[in-house]
Amino acid sequence: MIKIYKTGVLLLSLLNFVACSEEVMEPLEKDEIYNLSFPSYFPEMTFDQSGNPITKNGVELGRKLFYEGKLSRNNTISCGFCHIQENAFTHHGHTVSHGVDDRTGIRNAPAIQNMAFLKRYMWDGVIHNLNEQPVIPITNEDEMDSSMPEVISKLKTDSKYKKLFRSAYGDENITGERILKALSQFMATMISADAKYDRVKQGKENFTSEEAQGMGLFQQKCASCHSGPLFSDESFRNTGMYYNMQFKDAGRYRVTLDQSDWMKFRVPGLRNVEYTAPYMHDGRFYTLKAVLDFYSDNVEDNPNLDSQLTQNGHVGIAMNAQEKQFIITFLKTLSDKNFINDPKFAE
Numbered sequence: 001m002i003k004i005y006k007t008g009v010l011l012l013s014l015l016n017f018v019a020c021s022e023e024v025m026e027p028l029e030k031d032e033i034y035n036l037s038f039p040s041y042f043p044e045m046t047f048d049q050s051g052n053p054i055t056k057n058g059v060e061l062g063r064k065l066f067y068e069g070k071l072s073r074n075n076t077i078s079c080g081f082c083h084i085q086e087n088a089f090t091h092h093g094h095t096v097s098h099g100v101d102d103r104t105g106i107r108n109a110p111a112i113q114n115m116a117f118l119k120r121y122m123w124d125g126v127i128h129n130l131n132e133q134p135v136i137p138i139t140n141e142d143e144m145d146s147s148m149p150e151v152i153s154k155l156k157t158d159s160k161y162k163k164l165f166r167s168a169y170g171d172e173n174i175t176g177e178r179i180l181k182a183l184s185q186f187m188a189t190m191i192s193a194d195a196k197y198d199r200v201k202q203g204k205e206n207f208t209s210e211e212a213q214g215m216g217l218f219q220q221k222c223a224s225c226h227s228g229p230l231f232s233d234e235s236f237r238n239t240g241m242y243y244n245m246q247f248k249d250a251g252r253y254r255v256t257l258d259q260s261d262w263m264k265f266r267v268p269g270l271r272n273v274e275y276t277a278p279y280m281h282d283g284r285f286y287t288l289k290a291v292l293d294f295y296s297d298n299v300e301d302n303p304n305l306d307s308q309l310t311q312n313g314h315v316g317i318a319m320n321a322q323e324k325q326f327i328i329t330f331l332k333t334l335s336d337k338n339f340i341n342d343p344k345f346a347e
Contacts, residue, residue, distance in 0.1 A: 031055045031056060031057040031058070031167065031168065032055060032056045032057075033053065033054065033055055033056075034054045034055055034056050034058070034059050034185070034189065036054065036116075036188065036189065036191060037191075038191050038193050039193050039198060039201075039202070039229070041201065041229050042114075042117060042193065042229050042230075043117045043228065043229065043230065044117070045116045045117055045188075046116065046117055046118060046119050047116050047130060047184070047188065052131075052181045052184060052185065054185050054188055054189070055168065055185070057164070057167040057168040058168040058169075058181070058182050058185040059182075059185045059186050059189055060164065060167075060168075061164045061165065061167070061168045061182040061185075061186075062182040062183045062184065062185045062186025062187070063186045063344075063345070064160075064161075064164060065079075065179060065182055065183050065186070066078065066079040066080055066083075066183060066186055066187075067079070067080040067347040069081075070151065070154040070155060070158075071134075071138055071144055071146060071151050072099070072100055072138075072143075072144035072145065072146050073100050073144065073145040073146045073150070074100050074101070074145075075154075076100060077099055077100050077143065077144050079134075079137075079183070080347060081098075082094075082097045082098070082109040083109060083112050085340065085342075085345050085346060086275070086340055086341075087111075087275045087276060088111040088112075088113055088192070088271075088272035088275045088276050088339070088340065089111055089112035089113065089190070090108075090109050090110065090111050090112075090275070090276045091108070091109035092275075092276075092277065093277075093278075094108075094109070094278075094283065095108060095278050095282060095283030095284065096108055096109075096247070096282060096283055097109045097142075097143060099137075099140070099141075099142050099143040099144060099145065100143070100144060100145045103141070103142040103143075103145075104142060105140070105142045105143055106142075106247035106248070106249045106282070107123050107247070107249065107281050107282060108278065108279075108280065108281055108282060108283035110122075110123070110268060111268070111269070111271075111272060111276050112187060112190055113190050113191070113192040113269075113271060113272060113339065114190070114191055114192055114193075114230055114269065114271065115130060115187055115188075115190065116130075116187070116188040116191070117230060118130075118230075118234060119234055120234055120266060121133055122136075122266070123251065123265050123266050123281045124236075124251050124252050124254055124255045124265065124266065125236060125252060125255065125266050126254075126255045130184055130187070131180045131181065131184055132180075134179075134180055134183055135148070135180075138151065148176040148179070149176075151176075151179065152174055152175065152176060152179070155174050155179075156174050161174065162174075165178060168182060189344070189345075190339075190345060191339075192271050192272060192336040192339040193336070193339075194336050194338045194339065195271065195272075195333060195334045195335055195336040196211075196333040196334075196335070197333045197334050198336075200333070207330075207333065208329075210326055210329045211329055211330050211333050213326045213330075214326035214327050214328070214329045214330025214331070215330045215333075217319075217323050217326050217327050217330070218327050218330050218331070221317050221318075221319060221323075221327070222317075222327070224308050225237060225267045225306075225308060226267060226269075226270050230269045230271065231269050231270035231271060231334065232266075232267045232268060232269040232270070233267055234266065234267060235266075235267050236251070236252045236261065236264040236265060236266055236267075237264055237265070237267060237306040237308075238251075238262065238263045238264045238302065238304045238305050238306050239265075239295075239299065239305075239306055239309060240298075240299030240300040240301065240302065240305050240306075240309055240315070240316070241263065241280065241284070241294075241300070242300055243263060244282050244284070247282055249281065249282065250262050250263055251263050251264050251265040251281065252264040252265065252266075259304075260304055261304075262304060263302075263304075264304070265280075265281045270331060270334055271334045271336065272334060272335055272336055272339065272340065273288065273331050273334060273335075274288075274331065274332045274334070274335045275335065275340060279291050288328045288331060289324060289328065292319060292324040292327060292328070293324070295309075295316050295317040295319070296316055296317055296318065296319045296324070297316065298316070299315050299316035299317075301315045
């Protein structure tokens with residue numbers, strides 16, 4: 001395992017959230033560096049480590065903010081509202097995120113894990129720096145419908161936060177930059193790297209026959225996009241999904257206005273995918289089988305359909321029922337129960 005002792009910037013951020021934790025862990029009198037560890041085969045961390053040291057008090061402040069309803073206009077929506085730990089920090093059961101006054105967004109809340117290793121964020125890749133990401137859900141009228149000045153003014157009236165900011169930063173000055181950095185520190189600690197897949201890769205366990213067959217099929221049929229230790233190449237691809245007239249979301253096109261990006265969405269990572277239903281950018285599929293059924297039988301042929309889905313004269317990915325079951329069996333080896341149940345991430 002690689003251990004990181006460097007002070008690290010964490011560009012981590014959030015997206016829609018809720019719950020108001022009243023409990024405040026007692027900050028350490030003398031702040032200490034928070035040590036992160038991850039396997040040697042993981043990619044390098046992508047966030048800038050020069051301006052935001054990851055400290056124990058900073059992480060604790062970030063944890064408190066993650067579950068803080070005051071980040072929203074009516075004090076009801078926190079990061080943790082749409083990003084629930086037992087579901088790998090997704091909004092389980094909801095096709096798209098829900099915000100203040102029970103308003104609905106247009107996209108499924110993505111999992112929050114291993115984000116310190118990514119280069120792009122959001123389904124359309126509009127964010128390159130995780131420190132910027134919370135501004136979107138905080139200010140979006142369908143999510144938190146607030147503003148950084150409003151959030152700051154609320155936190156300044158709370159004696160608990162004065163103590164937490166002083167412990168993390170040396171004084172009680174509450175600023176937008178400090179809020180984002182603390183959230184980033186907490187998010188950077190959310191590393192999921194202890195699934196059965198990892199233990200097999202490290203020689204500690206062995207796959208069953210079905211899991212091994214599933215991995216072989218996955219590598220053959222899925223890994224051209226879901227590659228690497230995070231199971232995503234972070235590319236943007238049109239995978240033949242119909243345009244949802246309810247949400248009117250054309251994916252990457254919303255960012256570039258380039259017609260060639262119509263309905264291209266960022267390839268999501270697959271770690272803990274067993275826990276993150278429903279699936280796709282708009283939560284249109286409720287099971288992994290439904291996802292695979294789509295790729296085998298329901299991919300729409302269109303001008304910018306990804307070339308990986310138009311090979312050998314077949315639109316989609318050829319899979320029979322048994323092959324799909326083997327692939328699902330393999331996907332479940334990416335489940336990290338220790339991450340899902342880790343108390344240090346809890347409210």
